[in-house]
Amino acid sequence: MLQQTRVETVRRYWDLWLETFPTVASLASASTEAVLSQWQGLGYYRRARNLQAGAIFIVEQLGGAIPTTAEGWKTVPGVGPYTAGAIASIAFGEPVPAVDGNVLRVLSRWLALELPIDGKTGRTAIDSLAADLAAGPRPGAWTQALMELGATLCTPTSPACLLCPVSAGCAAAAMGEPARFPLKAKAKAPREEHRFALALMQPETGAEWWVQRDEQGLLGGLWEFPLLASVEAAEDVSASLTHHGDLLHIFTHIRLSVTLCSATEDPTEPPIPVGYQTGRWVLPEERETLPQSRLMRKLRERLLLPLG
Ligand code: SF4
Structure with a gap:
């Protein structure tokens, strides 16, 4: 949790995480969605996936026995030389650097x-x-x-x-x-990218169309409005778009500008764009139950702003 993240930020997540996953076995057997939900807001979601992959490895390959040396820790998925050295020296007194x-x-x-x-x-x-x-x-x-x-x-x-x-x-x-x-x-200068986010809404139910990213890659497994490469791709889904302006989101290597559009006319099942594994209509009361990125939260906040 502390990689690239300040202690004050992590503190809020740490206790809740240990309450939810008190043992290696409980983390190993949890659903990916439950793990990502606990992590949401902390960013760098690969860490959460790695943590669970590590727990699964310890349970399945090491019979639940936690390694006690840096070399042993390096065999655990997601654990690099720094983490291996830090755990082995601090927790087990091995004379190795971190x-x-x-x-x-x-x-x-x-x-x-x-x-x-x-x-x-x-x-x-x-x-x-x-x-x-x-x-x-x-x-x-x-x-x-x-x-x-x-x-x-x-x-x-x-x-x-x-x-x-x-x-x-x-x-x-x-x-x-x-x-x-x-x-x-x-x-290296960060790469510039631009996408159109399409917020499709069903006015009668308040449901929004969300899609889930592929497991591999940036923000893998998280839910969001579909991010499309062109305005034409958004117009293919709905002919009548309302524009809510642009916002900028910075990832480590990408400066992503997103134009947010919404539409309410089309209640049918929209297509799943490339890069996403599935999609569904999400009712207002379900929104907090799905793991979502900070970018998605920013988009939803923007959607609530009056058009100007
Ligand atoms: S390690 Fe060297 S550079 Fe760093 S604070 Fe100490 S004296 Fe200064």
Whole structure:
């Protein structure tokens, strides 16, 4: 839950999640929809799917026995080297490193590493230093100390070197320009995309036509108004469209602008566009029971605004 997400945001979800899925077995046997419903609003839904895939693997392949080493954790679907290292060192005291963005930043500053940390050579240098450092007597405390240093003092834009307990050995602090590190290769510009969202409504019942995304890919399995590639595709479904303006939604690699249209004339079963697995008329009282993305919530809010 904490990947790319702040503790304050996660706190609201954490307790509810543990109440709903108190054991690995209960998560493994839950429906995908129940899992995505608990996660909705947190974003990056792949994490929820991976968490469940991991639980299923532990139950089915490991007989319910949770791994105790980083190597063991790396065999669990969805668990990468960072998560494996963090769990093995903190929960089981194994002397292995856990290198996330915070740790990359701290160690690249410590070394004043003049190589991009997202390049192979730079990353190898950091990984090797991290592995050497993790070999001390209290691996779990060490992992947490490094994470904490990155989160509280050695922050991205204003490292507090005067307060830092390791400033005496830090090369970037000695140079007087810690915030110049870490170096990064030039980031790729996000891709621009445009879609038409079509909100079909049945005035008598208040039902809306929702479609469910394919399981694989962006926002997999979530429900929304169909997002269509062209206004012609929307007009194919209904000849009389009301336009509700455009809104912008930012994903990690995509800047998606969406033109929202609605129509009330067509109560028949509309087609399921490419990229979706199914569709259905959703009554007002059912709307909160289906997992949906933030984008869908934004579209529904826009739909309620008066036309201007
Ligand atoms: S001395 Fe400054 S740059 Fe170096 S680790 Fe501490 S906070 Fe980061």
